[in-house]
Amino acid sequence: MEAKPIKTLKDIPRVEQFAPGHRLCAGCGIPQVVRFTLKAVPDPKVVVNATGCLEVATTIFPYTSWKVPWVHNAFENAAATASGVEAAIKMLEKKYGKKRYKVIVFGGDGGTFDIGFQALSGMLERGHDIMYICYDNEAYMNTGIQRSGATPKGAHTTTSPAGKVIPGKQEKKKDLIRIAIAHGIKYAATMNPAYPVDMYNKIVKAANTPGPTVLHYFTPCPTGWYFDPSRSIEVARLAVQTRIWPLYEYDNGKIRITVPVKKPKPVEDYFKLQGRFRHLLRPENRWLLEEIKRDIEENWKELERLAEVYK
Amino acid sequence: MKGKRVGLNGDTAVAFAAKQANVDVVSAYPITPQTIIVETLAKYINNGELDAAFIPVESEHSALSAAVGASLAGARVFTATASQGLALMYEILWIAAGMRTTIVMALGNRAFSPNINIHCSHDDAYAARDTGWIQFFAENVQEAYDLTLQAFKVSEDHRVLFPSIINLDGFILTHSLEGLYVLDDKTVEEFLPPKKPYNPIDPEAPKTYGPLDLYDWYMEHKKLQDYHFNNNVPPVIKEVFEEYAEISGRRYTPVKTMGVEDADIGIMILGSSAGSVRHVVRQLREKGKKVGVISLTQYRPFPKKELVEAVKNLQVLAVMDRSISFGSPGAQLYMDVASTLYNAKHRPLLFNVIYGLGGRDLTPVHIEGVVEKAEEVLKKGEVEEEQIWVGLKE
Structure with a gap:
């Protein structure tokens, strides 16, 4: 069965396969991508989950939020575990006529960018029919806000503290989507909860694309970014409007910016809402703020260039 | 077959x-x-x-x-x-x-x-x-x-x-x-x-x-x-x-024994070397030595009851390990055997033999050496050296 795109939020199916009562924080963006995915991807389906916020908060024995089969193996191996499930059901269909189902992976940024990177690369290279969704809260939030390969430059985390000499993380974030595309997959996209229709339809496209697909989801984290949970969507929207989190997709050879940002808002608007960036607004860290602004501009220009080349 | x-x-x-x-x-x-x-x-x-x-x-x-x-x-x-x-x-x-x-x-x-x-x-x-x-x-x-x-x-x-x-x-x-x-x-x-x-x-x-x-x-x-x-x-x-x-036509058992019913000395070993040990022991038995062999087909779950039964007539048991466990009371099989037998009604004197690490050959001479060592223990009635290594360069 094909997944169906939507025009407005009203078109989103009412069915819920992710039960309330889970322990994810107020203002956390993860439930939105999970609910949308379970709504957008037709049954039958199975979810494989890496260790992380989503896993620990939704399956505290004897409770579970999952109304679809859900498998957790370990931190770094969600992509490998899913590969096994996918290979098995294809073979069981061929040999014994069992019914196949769609395999979806949810992994955090730690489980995707860092410890699970190799398994993800293997899964993409082998061409398994799996949707891989990275919910990126830009640090190891479940273990106490440690820096990951997805933490943006300048951010304060418990292992990249904003100190007097070194003001937060000094390295740039890895570019997950371009790494994924380099494996020769057919569909990859970024998503953000402040743009729900864009997000829903990207999940639909991934679901309808055979072979591996990668979706990279921006999930605001009030606990780890130090902001008021009621402002989650505002923070998420600002990430897009400042060009920090471009919304774009790679669709079978074509790159398209799905939410153009003609007049970007000042990055300070985004930074000042979050405790993790507040130190960047101090005069002594101005050099770093300027560097980050340059990075953002360069990244956007490069994306525009790619969108032009791969029209 | x-x-x-x-x-x-x-x-x-x-x-x-x-x-x-x-x-x-x-x-x-x-x-x-x-x-x-x-x-x-x-x-x-x-x-x-x-x-x-x-x-x-x-x-x-x-x-x-x-x-x-x-x-x-x-x-x-x-x-x-x-x-x-x-x-x-x-x-x-x-x-x-x-x-x-x-x-x-x-x-x-x-x-x-x-x-x-x-x-x-x-x-x-x-x-x-x-x-x-x-x-x-x-x-x-x-x-x-x-x-x-x-x-x-x-x-x-x-x-x-x-x-x-x-x-x-x-x-x-x-x-x-x-x-x-x-x-x-x-x-x-x-x-x-x-x-x-x-x-x-x-x-x-x-x-x-x-x-x-x-x-x-x-x-x-x-x-x-x-x-x-x-x-x-x-x-x-x-x-x-x-x-x-x-x-x-091939019958497996968790524990494989040879000659333990009438033996004073037993050698316990895992894997391919069990065949070599049995070969040497057969020759020694022909010469009248009362030696038996125990090996395991089932290692986990550890066959405790069968092992207690297998050693019930032995006076000395040499447990051979193709590994070491640094800082432990003995190598791994030895520790399993010692803890299995501690509460048994009858337990032989035990010592641990380290052999064959990294593919070093276990030769008939080494095996005979283990039997000689066991004979010493049997004679003295006590274990002076709990762990010996065989096949080491002098």
């Missing part, structure tokens, strides 16, 4: 058994000395002789992780590894057992680094001893073949639902060509029909596999796992050994 006589090395015999078992998924990474197993299976699949998915994973960690996913999905799954590969899998060994998968894994036993060695030690088998996997030790290529087939039957039994390891000594068995009897495909199919999965992944009946389990339930779950492992596995192994004896 039933079946056809063929010549295979240990790796190809195991791969042939996995093919006859009609596995659905093979997930493996090439690591010497098991590489030939993987290559052979890939060849079977690509030539259409075996209908299975081959997942050429990018690491040993992923090999076992994918095997876990495939097993939960309901497939009959096989993988193989050795030493460093097993070490990299270590985290997932516990998960594979605790999630009650039925994976069968061949382990081409080989020494842990450093220094990188590639030859036989039992470090890897011992490293897996606490993880909840059933473990068998093959003494020769015939046993490697037979045990692989039997392992699927044991693991997939709904009273069991634990994964199995078949240990076969790296190079000594994996790469040695031996004559063995193989069953015909039809006999194997009757013995081992397609897997009937227990609670597999099923969108019609969604379940949560591998949840967060905190202090309020974790302990009960571990107790249940331990109870099932200790109480359910051994009787099923015996049943399967019995059934296999009927179709093959």
